[in-house]
Amino acid sequence: MTVIAVLLFAGATYAQKELLSFDENNKYIYYQVADVPALPKDTLLARASYFLKSDYPKIKLSHSAGANLLNGRGKFLVYGSGGLLKHEHGGISYTLSIECKDQKYRYWLTDFVFTPYERDRYDNFVPEPGKEIPLESILKKLDKKEAGSYLDETGTFCKQLGEKLKLQMARAFTPKKAEITKKIVTDKW
Amino acid sequence: MKKGLLLLTLSAAALFTFKAQAATLPADTGKAAATVPDPPLVFSGSVDTYYKYDFSGHPNIPTSFANENNSMSIGMIDLGLKKTVGKASFVGELSFGPRGQSQSIPNASPGVVYIDHINGNAATGTGTAYSSYHIQNLYVSYNVTDKFNLTAGYMSTFIGYEVISPAANFNYSTSYLFTNGPFQNAGFKATYTFSDKVSLMAGIFNDYWNVYQSANKVNTFGAQLMIAPVKGWTAYFNLITGPASGTEVDLTTTYQITDAFKLGLNAADFTVPSGVGLTGGFSGVALYPQLAVSKAVTLGLRGEYFMTKSGNYVTAGPPSGENVTAITFTANIKAGPLTFIPEVRFDNSSKSDIFVNNNAFTSNASQFVLAAVYAF
Numbered sequence: 001m002t003v004i005a006v007l008l009f010a011g012a013t014y015a016q017k018e019l020l021s022f023d024e025n026n027k028y029i030y031y032q033v034a035d036v037p038a039l040p041k042d043t044l045l046a047r048a049s050y051f052l053k054s055d056y057p058k059i060k061l062s063h064s065a066g067a068n069l070l071n072g073r074g075k076f077l078v079y080g081s082g083g084l085l086k087h088e089h090g091g092i093s094y095t096l097s098i099e100c101k102d103q104k105y106r107y108w109l110t111d112f113v114f115t116p117y118e119r120d121r122y123d124n125f126v127p128e129p130g131k132e133i134p135l136e137s138i139l140k141k142l143d144k145k146e147a148g149s150y151l152d153e154t155g156t157f158c159k160q161l162g163e164k165l166k167l168q169m170a171r172a173f174t175p176k177k178a179e180i181t182k183k184i185v186t187d188k189w
Numbered sequence: 190m191k192k193g194l195l196l197l198t199l200s201a202a203a204l205f206t207f208k209a210q211a212a213t214l215p216a217d218t219g220k221a222a223a224t225v226p227d228p229p230l231v232f233s234g235s236v237d238t239y240y241k242y243d244f245s246g247h248p249n250i251p252t253s254f255a256n257e258n259n260s261m262s263i264g265m266i267d268l269g270l271k272k273t274v275g276k277a278s279f280v281g282e283l284s285f286g287p288r289g290q291s292q293s294i295p296n297a298s299p300g301v302v303y304i305d306h307i308n309g310n311a312a313t314g315t316g317t318a319y320s321s322y323h324i325q326n327l328y329v330s331y332n333v334t335d336k337f338n339l340t341a342g343y344m345s346t347f348i349g350y351e352v353i354s355p356a357a358n359f360n361y362s363t364s365y366l367f368t369n370g371p372f373q374n375a376g377f378k379a380t381y382t383f384s385d386k387v388s389l390m391a392g393i394f395n396d397y398w399n400v401y402q403s404a405n406k407v408n409t410f411g412a413q414l415m416i417a418p419v420k421g422w423t424a425y426f427n428l429i430t431g432p433a434s435g436t437e438v439d440l441t442t443t444y445q446i447t448d449a450f451k452l453g454l455n456a457a458d459f460t461v462p463s464g465v466g467l468t469g470g471f472s473g474v475a476l477y478p479q480l481a482v483s484k485a486v487t488l489g490l491r492g493e494y495f496m497t498k499s500g501n502y503v504t505a506g507p508p509s510g511e512n513v514t515a516i517t518f519t520a521n522i523k524a525g526p527l528t529f530i531p532e533v534r535f536d537n538s539s540k541s542d543i544f545v546n547n548n549a550f551t552s553n554a555s556q557f558v559l560a561a562v563y564a565f
Contacts, residue, residue, distance in 0.1 A: 086229065087231045087232070088231070118357070119354065119356055119564070120357065121346075121347075121352040121354070121357060122280060122326055122328075122344060123269040123271060123282045123325070123326050123345075123354075124280070125231070128445075129420075129421050129422070129423045129445055130420055130421020130444070130445025130451075131421075131445060131448070140484075141484055143484070143485075143525055145525070
């Protein structure tokens with residue numbers, strides 16, 4: 001039982017930044033390819049589009065992407081390694097791309113940029129104007145422990161997005177039908 | 190062996206269960222978008238302590254905080270809570286300690302002090318005690334739309350460059366403009382964000398600054414225009430005016446020119462209210478260049494010119510019709526959440542000898558401060 005507990009705990013604390021790789025331009029990337037047997041490209045594209053609208057509505061989709069490609073820019077907040085007392089330490093913007101073929105799709109997140117947050121006079125945490133750090137540089141520019149925690153949070157975010165996308169791609173959806181309200185007519189009986 | 194087999198079996202069961210679920214998920218009827226979870230309760234704050242030495246041996250410079258000379262002193266413990274649910278949010282921030290009590294002005298719950306001696310001589314009487322806490326911010330906010338926000342309560346003032354919280358200031362001592370301007374305003378304000386480059390705020394506030402309750406009316410008008418002409422440059426044009434508190438116009442701007450170099454500017458002009466027997470006011474300008482020399486160390490300079498206008502209005506500064514210049518060299522040395530702040534400041538008055546050195550009046554004053562601020 002002790003062995004199981006130790007193994008489970010070790011799994012939970014595995015550094016999520018290991019999920020990130022470097023692409024050919026030495027930029028951080030989270031890249032996955034998935035097979036979805038028996039589903040054509042158009043169905044997969046429709047499901048991917050629905051996924052973005054419903055789960056990540058704030059991602060601004062680019063209209064110049066290709067016919068099989070959905071591409072947009074989004075942002076998530078990071079909270080650092082402060083234990084129980086957490087507040088926003090910064091925001092990380094990213095580019096998400098989803099490309100579909102018959103029976104398979106791939107997606108990747110890249111172009112990560114960290115914007116540090118600062119406390120304002122109203123006790124809110126807001127972006128520091130004019131400060132943007134490519135994620136590839138944060139270990140050099142920030143405290144190592146904090147930078148490491150932001151990389152972990154990035155890995156966790158990418159993994160969670162991928163898991164939600166996987167569920168959505170496996171799930172059929174039907175367009176919302178207009179609901180007809182049944183009314184009782186009482187003057188004719 | 191048995192335990193290893195059990196772990197493997199559990200893992201395989203989890204994997205097969207997921208695949209089975211994925212294959213048989215019910216169709217999504219497209220009824221509702223997935224809800225975005227609300228941010229968690231945010232708990233933040235700071236603690237600060239300092240040592241200050243005025244080179245004359247006498248506390249000369251009228252800085253709002255860090256006023257105790259040749260003493261290992263404390264600032265405050267500042268505790269803030271924030272929660273957002275949907276479009277509504279609240280912020281509650283209060284502080285304990287000299288910086289958060291009498292030096293932050295409002296006396297929320299004054300008690301009575303019974304006096305039995307004054308300067309070692311027997312005496313009887315009563316006085317007003319300062320309450321043990323101070324509200325820094327206490328307000329509720331509602332996002333009517335993504336662009337339009339309403340906020341009401343007791344808030345840090347929107348006027349000026351410097352603030353009360355040591356975690357939000359670069360310098361530890363404060364400028365004359367900060368000391369003589371408002372600290373907080375209680376009221377109601379509406380903000381419209383036209384774009385990420387322009388927003389406008391307008392509001393009505395209690396008749397006097399720095400009070401939880403109005404003396405008579407809510408009759409002070411405030412407005413703020415924010416523009417961000419280029420990336421990294423933000424400017425705020427501020428106005429606060431009322432028949433009881435007077436009129437202050439203020440410009441606060443910062444420009445992150447390069448990754449390492451930031452330039453800030455604050456300029457303000459205050460005129461006393463008319464019809465209350467006062468004349469005069471103050472005006473001033475302060476420049477804040479800052480250079481990050483490493484990821485842990487930033488060096489900064491504050492150069493300030495402050496003038497008390499001619500009249501009978503008394504400022505925390507030079508006499509009527511005179512001015513003072515103040516040059517402050519500050520470093521921020523960060524070690525995680527802890528920031529060490531060594532600082533040296535030189536003040537020089539234009540005419541009168543308003544400072545004291547060696548039991549004589551002088552026009553110059555200088556001090557050294559070493560502060561530590563832990564922000565969480």
